[in-house]
Amino acid sequence: MRRHARGATKLRVMFGTEIAIGPGKAELLRHIARTGSISASARRMGMSYRRAWLLVDTMNRCFREPVVASAAGGSGGGGARVTAFGRKVLERFDAMRRRVDRALDPELERFAGLLR
Amino acid sequence: MRRHARGATKLRVMFGTEIAIGPGKAELLRHIARTGSISASARRMGMSYRRAWLLVDTMNRCFREPVVASAAGGSGGGGARVTAFGRKVLERFDAMRRRVDRALDPELERFAGLLR
DNA sequence: GCCCGTTATATCCGGCGGTATATTACGGGC
DNA sequence: GCCCGTAATATACCGCCGGATATAACGGGC
Numbered sequence: 001m002r003r004h005a006r007g008a009t010k011l012r013v014m015f016g017t018e019i020a021i022g023p024g025k026a027e028l029l030r031h032i033a034r035t036g037s038i039s040a041s042a043r044r045m046g047m048s049y050r051r052a053w054l055l056v057d058t059m060n061r062c063f064r065e066p067v068v069a070s071a072a073g074g075s076g077g078g079g080a081r082v083t084a085f086g087r088k089v090l091e092r093f094d095a096m097r098r099r100v101d102r103a104l105d106p107e108l109e110r111f112a113g114l115l116r
Numbered sequence: 117m118r119r120h121a122r123g124a125t126k127l128r129v130m131f132g133t134e135i136a137i138g139p140g141k142a143e144l145l146r147h148i149a150r151t152g153s154i155s156a157s158a159r160r161m162g163m164s165y166r167r168a169w170l171l172v173d174t175m176n177r178c179f180r181e182p183v184v185a186s187a188a189g190g191s192g193g194g195g196a197r198v199t200a201f202g203r204k205v206l207e208r209f210d211a212m213r214r215r216v217d218r219a220l221d222p223e224l225e226r227f228a229g230l231l232r
Numbered sequence: 233g234c235c236c237g238t239t240a241t242a243t244c245c246g247g248c249g250g251t252a253t254a255t256t257a258c259g260g261g262c
Numbered sequence: 263g264c265c266c267g268t269a270a271t272a273t274a275c276c277g278c279c280g281g282a283t284a285t286a287a288c289g290g291g292c
Contacts, residue, residue, distance in 0.1 A: 010128045011216075013224075015231050039268065048251050053270075064232050070269060073258030077267025089230055096223050100127075103219035107212050114205055115131050116180050155238065164281050169240075186239060189288030193237025 009108065011100050013093065020062035021093050025055050029090050032056075032068060033082040056080070063089060125224065127216050129209065136178035137209050141171050145206050148172075148184060149198040172196070179205060 012022035019025070031041035042052035060066045067086030072078040082090070128138040135141070147157035158168035176182045183202030188194045198206070 008130050010130055012126045013227065014124050014126055020231060051250065062232060063230055072269035075260050078269055092227050096220055099219045099223060100216050103215045104212055107208065107215060111208050114179055115136060116178060167280060188239035191290050194239055
């Protein structure tokens with residue numbers, strides 16, 4: 001999986017020194033929304049469950065409300081879901097990304113010409 | 117030194133998996149332009165010479181032309197200068213940063229309200 | 233020709249981020 | 263009450279990034 005195209009930009013929203021949300025956490029949120037599971041999302045993204053859980057934990061700590069609600073036990077052994085608040089966070093982050101892409105479109109094209 | 121304000125954004129321009137330029141490398145370039153020395157810049161930024169040199173090396177490898185030209189020996193023991201090409205890179209990166217800040221200004225304000 | 237401060241490179245080492253693994257808790261289905 | 267798959271947590275281990283240190287090359291000043 002190609003992570004970053006040549007000359008692409010990466011946007012992160014910082015909360016102090018921690019990354020409240022960035023490309024990776026946003027993708028993780030989308031996986032959790034689709035699979036309803038942190039561990040399944042971790043497998044699909046090729047990362048350890050521990051890392052996925054830490055990313056979720058960081059997000060839940062950075063934002064005013066949890067972006068992911070999880071439950072252990074129950075049908076299917078439990079699961080995790082993206083809260084309505086989490087969907088809003090994701091929507092706004094994606095909107096920010098689109099804005100950045102549009103705003104940088106002319107600049108970035110020229111800037112990429114400076115790269116090897 | 118507070119590195120990132122609450123809810124601030126961070127922009128990086130990727131070259132494959134490497135960071136061609138970001139906030140840290142941009143600041144390093146500005147220091148080199150002022151001091152004419154990699155080691156002096158490293159001291160001022162509180163990092164090792166090794167790290168500063170590696171950052172410069174990464175930039176020089178990512179871009180089509182060197183952004184820093186250096187010389188060992190000579191008056192003052194040598195030194196480093198930011199090339200005209202490097203100044204252009206820095207100018208354009210700063211312009212991109214400003215564009216991002218302006219484009220995200222309304223979004224970011226609302227997004228910050230979602231943070232703790 | 234020696235001194236000096238810098239660039240450039242190599243080596244060693246500690247901390248940290250990450251994986252891998254194991255263990256426990258949980259709760260619905262059967 | 264057992265099974266199952268997940269969440270949640272702890273532990274051990276490893277690789278890598280970065281700092282600290284040492285050394286060599288360099289070239290102008292004196």
